[in-house]
Amino acid sequence: MTLAEAIFLTVITASTPLLLAAIGELVVERSGVLNLGVEGMMIMGAASGVAIAIITGSSLLGVVAAIGAGMAMAALFALLTLGLATNQVAAGLSLTIFGLGLSGVIGAPFVGVPRAGIPRIEVPILSDIPVIGAIFFRQDPFVYLSIALVLGVAWFLWRTKAGLVLRACGENPVSAHALGYPVLRIRFLAVLFGGACAGLGGAYLSLVLTPFWTAGMTAGRGWIALAIVVFASWLPWRAMLGAYLFGGLIILQLHAQSAGIRVPSQLLAALPYLLTIVALTVIMALRRGGGQVAPQGLGRPFVPDR
Amino acid sequence: MTLTRRNVLAGASALAASSTLPFAARANDPLGVGFVLIGPVGDFGWSTMHDVGRRRMEEVLGDAVTTTQVEAVAPPDFDRVVNTLARAGNRLIFTTSFSYFQPTLRMAEQFPDVMFENATGTSTRDNLAIYNARFYEGRYVQGVIAAMKSQTKQIGYVASFPVPEVIHAINTVMRGAWSVDPEMRIRVVWVNAWFNPGVEADAARALVDQGCDVLCQHTDSPAPLQLADERGIHGFGQASDMTRFAPNAHLTSSINNWGDYYAARAQAMIDGTWEPADTWGGLESGMFELAPFTNMTPEQASTAENVVAGLRDGSIDPFAGPIVNQAGEQVIAEGESLTDDQIRAMNFFYEGIDVSMPG
Amino acid sequence: MRLTLERRDSTGMAGLLLSPLLAVALTLASSIVVFWALGQDPWRALNVYFLMPVSDFWGVQEVAVKATPLVLIAVGLALCFRSGNWNIGAEGQFLIGAICGGGIAVWTHGWGGPWVLPLMLVAGMVGGALYGLIPAILKTRLRVNEILVSLMLVYVADLLLDWLVRGPWRDPFGFNMPQTITFAPEATLPILFDGGRMNLGTVITLVVVAVATVVMARTLKGFEIKLVGEAPRAARFAGFDDKRLTLTVFAVSGALAGLAGVMEAAGTVRQLLPGFSPGYGFTAIIVAFLGRLNPVGCLIAGVFIAITFIGGENAQIILRLPRDMTLVFQGMLLFYILACDTLILYRPRLVPRRAPA
The missing domain is CATH 3.40.50.2300 (Response regulator)
Known part of the structure; x- marks a missing residue:
């Protein structure tokens, strides 16, 4: 394996949890809901996933538990923001505090308990192709799943009627409601999907990337996922680009340090954040005069008038 | 009360x-x-x-x-x-x-x-x-073992923050490694965190991809060690015995053991004999210990044991002169040794360590 | 049957009074259940959480110390959020304020005079304002989303602080540890009462709350902020320049966060070091919304959140609960308060389930 191949492989694994959480949040925000609790849902997924996997000995059940935990957290958020029309930003931040605490309580008995990670899937024949084989056909199941999710979400949002309705709920919930669509129910399903994806992203951390539990192991990745959704201008393909760009910059700065580049490590560590700003600025400068990118109804509670 | x-x-x-x-x-x-x-x-x-x-x-x-x-x-x-x-x-x-x-x-x-x-x-x-x-004593042993195990002659060091504790640890690892093989080199990645498993693992990957085949870590999680196991190379555990996380990669761990110290100090309070001491305990004090050596030949293990014995009885001094810094200036002459305060405040790498001082 | 919300015709007094009371009642009821389940005496636990922090003058001062940065940042954020600008990066502006003000303390150490402290406060405000203007300028010039830019700049500020205290600003006699010198007395905010930590920063914050209240309620600027946020098109017809307003509110909220940062450095911590902020800039976002984006509301919410933080510490010390448990409890409290807030605007009603249209 060449160094370039190795770097590609690392970038993909480092970016996948970001991508999983981001693609979920993208659907949530497309439906008009801003859930800043991604970090809280993600870490609950990480803790529940590893807890159930250790108790049952089954990685699959662990993954299911992580998805369930993410969805349970999302349901709590939905109860507050959709059922009771509370402020989404405050509810999301509270959800993060709650999730950080509860994950610590759930994870406490499992600190320092090792378990094997989920193995990679080698696609027969294809994985033997030089370069491409290693990068595309020798990954763990989550990587394939994350790409499938991007494809699926892109198809759903732009090629199906349900996707159109979901976007309508995000752009103009009043009109969607007037046309007879159940705005709150659609938003509820979107929020649940976001929770499931965040839980999955958490499970990827605690079951695949670093298979064990430590407190706060998501280390702010939920926040980066939120930034990626914005970077993507709410487009699934761009979310994939954003996640890989960000993950790639992180990995490159680590490699630059390892190679002994004589630049303060803090500057290298700041580059992914700075370059993400630069990249988005360049994109926006190139598409001057384009239409509005953020869903118009984003973050505004909607209460149907009867 | x-x-x-x-x-x-x-x-x-x-x-x-x-x-x-x-x-x-x-x-x-x-x-x-x-x-x-x-x-x-x-x-x-x-x-x-x-x-x-x-x-x-x-x-x-x-x-x-x-x-x-x-x-x-x-x-x-x-x-x-x-x-x-x-x-x-x-x-x-x-x-x-x-x-x-x-x-x-x-x-x-x-x-x-x-x-x-x-x-x-x-x-x-x-x-x-x-x-x-004196965790650095364990680092010296790690350096000796690393030099015996490495084929590529490159140690990878997953570092947290550039504080003196980490800087003197890097220096001591290399001193230990050079005592076996003067050709040994080190690569360092600062992850700017004491624990962030994902980034620790990614840093370890970068080091291994660039040719390191023994990993030292100055961060909390077992992620770098697990990565060593996955890649078929070797590594050391941090803070507790991490053998179980990497049965095929683990060489030894530095185990923090504060309990006996805490008990002694509390007992001194109860007895009324507590004094404002400056305690900096080495291997002989039991304030930290090394996990059983694994994944090495009996000869390698006995070499490591001898080094441990030398550190315990003081015949090996990791900070004995001469010490020359990266700029080529002699910090301490032959026959002398760095003082505890110099070690505590260490802010330079030794000559031969090709890593820039951050910050 | 299902629960639906019905908008109230007017914000009634009943709702305004009922909401906090119901939140308190629900919180009490469920805390009793939670603590009982944890094997704790519920009455004792509630006492430790909510009464102990304010049981004496020292405790009240500590609440003020904790609440001061939260309230100050939240008042600025409220202006942003009111006008529809999403400043998520107050934490970064807070750190830059501490860096700019703290830098002057480091620079003048040993030869400063009474002019140092005012200069530090101004530097902190200017630094925070300029840092806040970065997302604002990118938003108004190139329509770059301010959520992303302000959030990313938090990490950059954090790393900048890290680099400064390890490199150029390191305490020369600090054994090369990552921290600056302890600030000289002329670079330290005066303590108000002996034996406590409450300092001039609390007074400054109260003045800012008062000024912000007047601005929002009585001035054209306040009207503009509210109008742009609630009805941007109407605001444009009325001749208000929303881009200019974006720059203004980001600068003001950045300046207030920066002021909070420098006051935290000069008043409470008295040096710069990594991990200097326990996330005040993020917590203040909750404070701003709990305070309904109103300056006096922010004051009340900030004091309340400060009490829950200190109550969490007390629970670790007196009840020996793990910290995670205290976070769960804090999250739960916030959920209740948010949920009960709904009662002010809406009337919940159980209606028979009807077929979806």
Whole structure:
């Protein structure tokens, strides 16, 4: 394996949890809901996933538990923001505090308990192709799943009627409601999907990337996922680009340090954040005069008038 | 004294009273011992091991002590937490991070009747002791083992922050490695975190992809060691025995063992013999120990054992002169040795370490 | 049956009073259940959480110390959020304020005079304002989303602080540890009462709350902020320049966060070091919304959140609960308060389930 191949492989694994959480949040925000609790849902997924996997000995059940935990957290958020029309930003931040605490309580008995990670899937024949084989056909199941999710979400949002309705709920919930669509129910399903994806992203951390539990192991990745959704201008393909760009910059700065580049490590560590700003600025400068990118109804509670 | 149910039920007034009345510990009351931790107890590293130490102390001293710990205390909250601990009757308070050193000095002045101990601090006063372990001795052993195991002659070091503790550890690893093979080289990646498993693993990947085949880590999680296992190379565990995380890669771990120290210090309080000591315990002190050597030949293991014995009896001094820094200046001459304060404040890499000093 | 919300015709007094009372009642009821389940005496636990922090003057001062940065940042954020600008990066502006003000303390150490402190406060405000203007300028010039830019700049500020205290600003006699010198007395905010930590920063914050209240309620600027946020098109017809307003509110909220940062450095911590902020800039976002984006509301919410933080510490010390448990409890409290807030605007009603249209 060449160094370039190795770097590609690392970038993909480092970016996948970001991508999983981001693609979920993208659907949530497309439906008009801003859930800043991604970090809280993600870490609950990480803790529940590893807890159930250790108790049952089954990685699959662990993954299911992580998805369930993410969805349970999302349901709590939905109860507050959709059922009771509370402020989404405050509810999301509270959800993060709650999730950080509860994950610590759930994870406490499992600190320092090792378990094997989920193995990679080698696609027969294809994985033997030089370069491409290693990068595309020798990954763990989550990587394939994350790409499938991007494809699926892109198809759903732009090629199906349900996707159109979901976007309508995000752009103009009043009109969607007037046309007879159940705005709150659609938003509820979107929020649940976001929770499931965040839980999955958490499970990827605690079951695949670093298979064990430590407190706060998501280390702010939920926040980066939120930034990626914005970077993507709410487009699934761009979310994939954003996640890989960000993950790639992180990995490159680590490699630059390892190679002994004589630049303060803090500057290298700041580059992914700075370059993400630069990249988005360049994109926006190139598409001057384009239409509005953020869903118009984003973050505004909607209460149907009867 | 501890707050009894009755005076807590009295609530507000009880606390108000407690702040004005000096706490005079009665002879048969258990000794209240407080711990202020820099991270969550679930970090599986620095803070977890202080928690383990606290439990060990409880085990040793039984009913003679009651312990209280506060996790993840940020600098602005420190004074209040210590204040509340002191008001709740804790007579001995351990503050377990260098970030707490200046504020602990301040609080020690404010509470002359409470004894303080700061981990990795740099000076003492009447009621403030400092303590740390000479973890660098373990690093020297790691360097020796790494040089024996490495084929590529490159050690990878997953580093947290450029503080003297980490810098002298990197220097000592290399000193140990050069004692076996002067051709040894090191690569360092700073992850700017004490624990962030994902980035630790990615840093380890970068080091291995660039040719390192033995990994040292100065971060808390077992992620770099697990990565070594996955890649079929070797590594060392941090803070606790991490053999189980990497049965085929693990060489040894440096195990933090604060419990006996904590128990001894609390016992000294109870006996009235507590003194503001500056304790910096090496391998012989038991403040840290090395996990059983694994994944090496009996010859390699016995070489490592000899090095351990040499460090214990002082015949090997990792900071003996001559020491020359990266700029080629001699820091200490042949026949002399760095003082403890020079080691504590170390801020340079040795000649031959091709890593730039960050910051 | 299902629960639906019905908008109230007017914000009634009943709702305004009922909401906090119901939140308190629900919180009490469920805390009793939670603490009982944890094997704690519920009454004792509630006492430790909510009464102990304010049971004496020292405790009240500590609440003020904790609440001051939260309130100050939240008042600025409220202006942003009111006008529809999403400043998520107050934490970064807070750190830059501390860096700019703290830098002057480091620079003048040993030869400063009484002019140092005012200079530090101004530097902190200017630094925070300029840092806040970065997302604002990118938003108004190139329509770059301010959520992303302000959030990313938090990490950059954090790393900048890290580099400064390890490199150029390191305490020369600090054993090369990552921290600056302890600030000289002329670079330290005066303490108001002996034996406590409450300092001039609290007074400054109260003045800012008062000024912000007047601005929002009585001035054209306040009207503009509200109008742009609630009805941007109407605001444009009325001749208000929303781009200019974006720059203004970001600068003001950045300046207030920066002021909070420098006051935290000069008043409470008295040096710069990594991990200097326990996330005040993020917590203040909750404070701003709990305070309904109203300056006096922010004050009340900030004090309340400060009490829950200190209550959490007390619970670790007196009840020996793990920190995670205190976070769960804090999250739960916030959920209740948010949920009960709904009652002010809406009337919940159980209606028979009807077929979806």
